[in-house]
Amino acid sequence: MKPFPSIAVASGKGGTGKTTIAVNLAWALSKSGRRVQYMDCDVEEPNGAIFLKPSFQSKEPVLVEVPQVNLDKCIGCGKCGQLCQYGAIVSLGKQVLTFEALCHSCGGCIQICPTEAITAKQLEVGVVEQGMAGAVDCVQGLLQIGSVRTPTVIRQTRKRSRADAIRILDAPPGTSCPVIAAARDVDFMLLATEPTPFGLHDLKLAVGMVRQLGLPFGVAINRSDIGDDRVVQYCREENIDILLQIPDDRKIAESYSRGEMMIEALPHYEPMFLQLYESIQSRGSGR
Amino acid sequence: MKICITSQGQTLDATVDPRFGRAAYFLLVDPESMSFEVLANQALSLGGGVGIQAAKQVIDAGAEAVLTGNCGPNAFQTLQAGGVTVYSGVSGSVRQAAEAFKAGRLTADVQASSDAHSGMDRRQ
Incomplete structure (x- = not known):
């Protein structure tokens, strides 16, 4: 050994x-x-x-990364919520809810957002x-x-x-x-x-x-x-x-x-x- | 007006599904005419965040109210954000639930009626 x-x-x-x-x-x-x-x-x-x-x-x-949404940039396309398999982000028209406890930090929502309205925020676990x-x-x-x-x-x-x-x-x-x-x-x-x-x-x-x-x-x-x-x-x-x-x-x-x-x-x-x-x-x- | 009633089956005589996020079907009912439309719960196959996804589906379908047995905190928060009123503690058939709603016998919830994950493994 x-x-x-x-x-x-x-x-x-x-x-x-x-x-x-x-x-x-x-x-x-x-x-x-x-x-x-x-x-x-x-x-x-x-x-x-x-x-x-x-x-x-x-x-x-x-630290892990979770999404944070800038609603001024959001166009409500809903792509973030469609991508997320854990329901950690959901787009309701001009409103976007995030559920940090469900997020697996894949970064997918950040990547798919066409207007760069979503950025990473650090969360201490x-x-x-x-x-x-x-x-x-x-x-x-x-x-x-x-x-x-x-x-x-x-x-x-x-x-x-x-x-x-x-x-x-x-x-x-x-x-x-x-x-x-x-x-x-x-x-x-x-x-x-x-x-x-x-x-x-x-x-x-x-x-x-x-x-x-x-x-x-x-x-x-x-x-x-x-x-x-x-x-x-x-x-x-x-x-x-x-x-x-x-x-x-x-x-x-x-x-x-x-x-x-x-x-x-x-x-x-x-x-x-x-x-x-x-x-x-x-x-x-x-x- | 359209209300969403969680259902174990696809007819008005089906039993109300006691769970929101893991309900088999959502029946979109017009309480005046009793005409309805059946939606299969698309979130059922997901491992987590089911209540949120189900809420999103119900909001997108244009429901103004949800009638169900129990609704967890994430689903409740999402439905509220989508302007949907939640009535929990509903049982019996879908038709009875719609009639109770029409007669004004139900009281709207101000908070989630159950903890997260309460609907897991509790198929009745």
Whole structure:
């Protein structure tokens, strides 16, 4: 595998420990002397910073372009509204309504307007922040409340990727556009799950997704000694490697509830994350 | 005068479609003569912004009022801008709706009657 791979921690089900695994993996690697970048791509609820506690130095808005209409120039031809497949602009004679929340920023209405009555206006849909937590370069995207441009903010976050560091991506949960935007081109995907019927159900969906993306992947089982063994059985049947098992340790839950890094509060778990990275390194170039 | 009634079918005896943006048909009815014209909702095949496109179609068709079950905020705003009065909460047959309108038994809406996307996946 590359000397500086990008590793996404994803999951079908929310609340399986993606952030816990991502931040502790990033922190353990950094402590071992490696250059690490932690990218929080869970832009609807980025919370890796609660554990890593970076001091953000930069904050850049994520802007998209939406139409703005100069009615003095509009001749009411209606071409803009006929073109738009999302109903984001509609011409009613001498009146033109725009619906910014529906706009996909294709720019078509601006192009088709014969009188140049439509120009682009910038709309803020989120921010990308960056700063250091110890030696870890932390990047975090944050979607503005009310906006639906999740993939846009994620792509803007990913643009901060450094070629000279191991990138640990905290991906959004699920199997749809946000996680695809975050992780479609990573070198390895680690799927976090828990040994419950819910965890198994959503793991199967996530495996379907990652297989369609054609990425090398493995599974991390959080609270591995609760529930039943069906996740383990499933992984065995499907020939999927289980690369990490975090026990159901009350002390882990306590450190989590205080917003502490697991490997700081409980250092004996640190080798587990370094071992995880070695496992990923040895498997990533395969499949 | 022409009024637009959202309809599940193409006759006056068809049931009023409870959704505006995702209504199957728009019946343009003259409440005096009960003559009517059928418009298929051209926005139905679109993925989003359906209420807005449907409103545009109704405005272009020259309707002065819309009678429907529910109308979302984007459609409502567009209809208002086009000078179309909205009457929601209408049910029964298209004919009954037209008669209620003619008799002055309906009250015009001052705001959208439902949230955006309320008509999705609710075919009755």
